[in-house]
Every structure is written in structure tokens, then in C-alpha cells.
Amino acid sequence: MKFIHGLLIGALCVSSFAMDEPAHTISADHQDYLYTGRIDFSDKKAPQLSWPGSSIKANFTGTSLAIVLDDQLGKNFFNVIIDGETQHPYVLEAKQGEQTYVIATSLAAGKHSLEIYKRTEGEEGATHFKGLVLDKDANLLKAPARPKRRMEIYGDSITSGMGNEGADNGADHLLSEKNNYWAYGAITARNLNAELHTISQSGIGIMISWFPFIMPQFYDQLNAVGDNDSQWDFSRWTPDVVVVNLFQNDSWLIDREKRLQPVPNDAQRVQAYIDFVRTIRAKYPKAQIICALGSMDATANPTWPGYVKTAVARMQQENNDKKIDTIFFPFNGYGHHPRIAQHKANAALLTAFIKKKMKW
Structure with a gap:
């Protein structure tokens, strides 16, 4: 085992460190598990868990406690939180x-609580939970x-939590330092006591x-x-x-790499955004939609x-949509993904915004 940022990385496999016998397995279909997220129950x-969070x-x-997982690629990391110990969870590789x-x-001896939380995302593969x-x-x-309360978020590496446990001047591509639990969306959901689905890549x-x-x-x-x-x-969860x-x-x-040719003009960029958000609105006619951006350099200029x-x-005007608004997270000031400190700051802004909008 090795320690990274005070977190225990990797649980011991049974083959190298056995639990006291006898023990028994509680199957994954037991009624007393609480599953959260887009999980495949085929x-x-x-x-099968694949989405971050x-x-x-x-x-x-x-x-004693052991977890049975069948992982697709051997690249996923999970927080294993026992009895609410969120600051220093077991980090299962x-x-x-x-x-x-x-x-x-x-x-x-006695009662304990457990949360198994997927830190990594779909590009690290899917994992079957077997009990x-x-x-x-x-x-x-x-x-x-x-x-x-229910909250859903659509995003990219910022929302996934890429590199958020990295040093400010360090690499931010390491899988062991990608932790969706401390991404701004997940922090906000906990602040609001809301169930969260994170759809990010x-x-x-x-x-x-x-x-x-x-x-x-x-x-x-x-x-x-x-x-x-x-x-x-989409009818399963709104x-x-x-x-x-x-x-x-x-x-x-588009602007830096020039990879989209011909380069879309301003109107086309706006229309692409409208088209996607209207697709979400069609799924959720009554939801409050918050269009955010940041905190990387897309918010460094207007x-x-x-x-x-x-x-x-x-959309407010053409669709008479009164339940859509914007929030922008300030540029984090350097070229890396936001670290946990920035995620916490962004979560504070988003939490306050949602509380006001939803009267929560």
C-alpha cells in the first residue's frame, strides 16, 4: 500500500491478506443497497457502474468488510468511506x-455505514459490483x-474532477489524482443534500x-x-x-487548435449551444437549468x-423559458485543471445560486 495526499491507495486483495473466516457475501441485488447514478442493472x-460519481x-x-468488484480495464479508483470518514477514505485501486x-x-463491533464512490470516469472503463x-x-x-432533491450535471474534465488532487505545480493527468468526490458539482450536491447524476467526460x-x-x-x-x-x-429519474x-x-x-473547419462563426457557436440545451429542456420541461462555464481559461475573457x-x-425570449439562467466561475489563474481549493470555491458559488433559485 502507498499513501498519496494522506489517502490510503489500494485495498488489500484477499489473496494477500485474508479476512478472518468464516465470512459470507451479501449479493449486489440485496434490497438494502442504495445505488446512485446511471447504473446498468441488466x-x-x-x-455496472461507469459514470463518475x-x-x-x-x-x-x-x-470486517471486503468488496467484490469486476473491473473492465484495471484503471478505476473508488473512494470507500466507512462511518462518514470523508477526509481520509480508503482509495481502492x-x-x-x-x-x-x-x-x-x-x-x-456494532453498526457501520459505507459508501463506495467512483472517483474516475467512463474513459477508465466500467466496473461490476458483485457484493x-x-x-x-x-x-x-x-x-x-x-x-x-435531485441534481444533474453535464460537463467535461472540470466536472469530472480531473487532476483536482494534484499539486498546484504538478501534473494533472494521473488517474490516482482524479477524484469526482471533490469536484464542484459533487460538493454542491452534498451541500444541498441532493442526489446527483454526473454526466461528464x-x-x-x-x-x-x-x-x-x-x-x-x-x-x-x-x-x-x-x-x-x-x-x-430518462423516465427513470428526473x-x-x-x-x-x-x-x-x-x-x-476551435480558437486555439483550429481543429473545426470551417471555423464556425459566432452565430453558429451560439446555435450549437442552444440546440444542446433545448435537447435537455425537452427531457426535463420543469427543471431549473443553470448554464455554467469555468473555472478554466474559457472564462478568462468575455x-x-x-x-x-x-x-x-x-431561450428565455424565444421559448418563454423562465427557468434557465447563467453562472460563471472565475478563471483559476493558471493552466491546469482546478484543484480542490478552486472546486470548493466554485461549489460555494453554485450552492448559493441554487439555494436562491430553488428556495432550498
Whole structure:
């Protein structure tokens, strides 16, 4: 095991450190798990998590805990939070294939809480959850209550939490330092006691991405692993608030990299944004939509925030849409992805904005 930023990286596999026997497995289809996110339940005994922020909560008894996962690529990281210890969780580095990870062997006897939270995103692959291994006489208790408020966010690497645990002057591409739990959207949802679905992908844009698909082709997938034919059923879950934080990659790829040819004019950029947000509005006619941008260099000057403002003003007028607004996060001042300090600051702004809009 190694420590990074005070977090325990990697749980011990059963093969190298066995739990006290006997133990038993609580299958993933047990009624007392609380699942959050766009999770594929095609196999109820092995639900598939792919989106950042997908999570499983449970309450349990006993003195030991192990988790059974079957990971697609061996690139995912998960926070394993026991008894509310969010500052120093176990950080589980998943290995490829099915593995049993021993998390704890000497918990105090009695009741405990658990959250398994996907830090990484679809580009790191999907993971099947196959249950918990507990003491022989231990069991799951009643599931935690599901929050009544609902929030959804569409975004890119900023929303995913890329590099947010990196040093200010360090690399920000390391998978071990990508932590959606401390991304601004996730912090905001916790501030508001809202259930959150995060639909994000590092490098994605509305008109162009660093790869061959864009958010209008990706937003409706059940599975977050690349561009695929899976379909999310929007009738399953309806948010009260939707945040859209896109255009950072468009700004780079269009203005700096000149990768979209012919170069779209201002009107085309605004129209592309309108088209996507109207697609979201069609799914959620009653939701409050907040069109955000930042906190990277797309907000360093007024050009790209101006496109968002123009788009929102048109939708307010042309659609008589009274439940759409804008918020902009100030440029973080350097060329890297925002770190946790900036995410917390952005979350404070967004939390206050939503509280006012929703009267929460």
C-alpha cells in the first residue's frame, strides 16, 4: 500500500491478506443497497457502474468488510468511506477482472455505514459490483434514506474532477489524482443534500471534442465507456436542477487548435449551444437549468461566456423559458485543471445560486 495526499491507495486483495473466516457475501441485488447514478442493472447480481460519481451506500454490522468488484480495464479508483470518514477514505485501486478487496478487518463491533464512490470516469472503463463480504453473523441494515432533491450535471474534465488532487505545480493527468468526490458539482450536491447524476467526460465539447464524439451524441447513454449504443431511460429519474458546464474544450479546439473547419462563426457557436440545451429542456420541461462555464481559461475573457449569455437570453425570449439562467466561475489563474481549493470555491458559488433559485 502507498499513501498519496494522506489517502490510503489500494485495498488489500484477499489473496494477500485474508479476512478472518468464516465470512459470507451479501449479493449486489440485496434490497438494502442504495445505488446512485446511471447504473446498468441488466444483471442485478452484478450492476455496472461507469459514470463518475456513481455510488453504492449501505449500513452493515460486523468487524470486517471486503468488496467484490469486476473491473473492465484495471484503471478505476473508488473512494470507500466507512462511518462518514470523508477526509481520509480508503482509495481502492481496482485491478482488472474480478477481485475481492479487503477494506477492514478490525472495525469496532456494532453498526457501520459505507459508501463506495467512483472517483474516475467512463474513459477508465466500467466496473461490476458483485457484493460485500461480511462476518458470518453480520448483515446489512436498512438502506440509507435517498435524498428528495435531485441534481444533474453535464460537463467535461472540470466536472469530472480531473487532476483536482494534484499539486498546484504538478501534473494533472494521473488517474490516482482524479477524484469526482471533490469536484464542484459533487460538493454542491452534498451541500444541498441532493442526489446527483454526473454526466461528464474529460475532453468533451458541444461542437468538437478531443475524440470523435461530442456531448450531444453522448449525453443520453446508460454506459459512459466511449461512444456506444446504450440508452438511458430518462423516465427513470428526473432532476430538479440541471447544470450544464461545457464549451471549455470547444474554446480550445476551435480558437486555439483550429481543429473545426470551417471555423464556425459566432452565430453558429451560439446555435450549437442552444440546440444542446433545448435537447435537455425537452427531457426535463420543469427543471431549473443553470448554464455554467469555468473555472478554466474559457472564462478568462468575455468571448465564450458571451456565447452562453446570448444563448440563454434567446431561450428565455424565444421559448418563454423562465427557468434557465447563467453562472460563471472565475478563471483559476493558471493552466491546469482546478484543484480542490478552486472546486470548493466554485461549489460555494453554485450552492448559493441554487439555494436562491430553488428556495432550498
